Amino acid sequence: MTGQDGGFEVLATGPQALVTDRGRPGFAHLGVPPSGSLDRPSYELGNRLVGNGSGAAGLELLGGGLRLRARGARIVAVTGAPAPVRAGGRPAASHTALRVPDGAVLEIGTPVAGLRMYLAVAGGLAAEPELGSRSTDVLSGLGPDPVAAGDVLQVGPWAGPVPPAGPVPFPAVPTQLRLRVRPGPRDDWFTDPRAALTGPVWTVSPTGNRIGVRLDGPPPPRRTSTLGRELPSEGMVTGAVQAPPDGPPVVFLADHPTTGGYPVIGVVDDADLPLLAQAAPASTVRFTVLG
Structure with a gap:
């Protein structure tokens, strides 16, 4: 470089x-x-x-x-x-x-x-x-x-030509996001996972980065049988909504860890992740459940 x-x-x-x-x-x-x-x-x-x-x-x-x-x-x-x-x-x-x-x-x-x-x-x-x-x-x-x-x-070799296109339209960046999410794989750890996801209006925290975006709001309530327990580390994917026991969820982005021990309540649809990548702190998020 x-x-x-x-x-x-x-x-x-x-x-x-x-x-x-x-x-x-x-x-x-x-x-x-x-x-x-x-x-x-x-x-x-x-x-x-x-x-x-x-x-x-x-x-x-x-x-x-x-x-x-x-x-x-x-x-x-x-x-x-x-x-x-x-x-x-x-x-x-x-x-x-x-x-x-x-x-x-x-x-x-x-x-x-x-x-x-x-x-x-x-x-x-x-x-x-x-x-x-x-x-x-x-x-x-x-x-x-x-x-x-x-x-x-440094720049690589280029054969051209430039495609014949003027300025192309681009969508406005919303401050209120609607993200589609698929439940699971550990939604059974929560008392009412759909309500826990779709009920609150989440706020994008200023502490996010390329690893993940923290959503400020109420922690999803866990089932009594899971209190005091944690999972063994298991595989994580981009878009996973990981819910720690004592705080709001984190949505993993492209540089996320490949394993984690907190339960994943849902996974954001791939097509909606670019919206989250552009979400400035204080933007609001509502989830819509798929499936």
């Missing part, structure tokens, strides 16, 4: 900037989470806009604040949470292919809604893969280090 030549010199990163791609699924037996982009549709859109193949590495940005100086003319796209973009000091559009001249500074500001933005670069970032992925995994430490000021981001 760091060298004398490359596609961009990093001037500032904001709260967090990580290399991301489609992740490394299939290694849970080794204790390795799937990782990869949390808002997969936004990540995929960026690659399509710049003409990359599926799976090209880009950046996932938390909270904006990224400033890069182009080393050579580059084509990029900024997707995900809406945020101000500037190239060479001039306002630029997001959700479209954008040409950044050699030496120009690309700036991505603080999002006006949501949390995470994605930067796709024509050719993809040329980070070294580990277990088939270039994604940074904040739990296990696999993949490139978090991007820091002074790094040089």
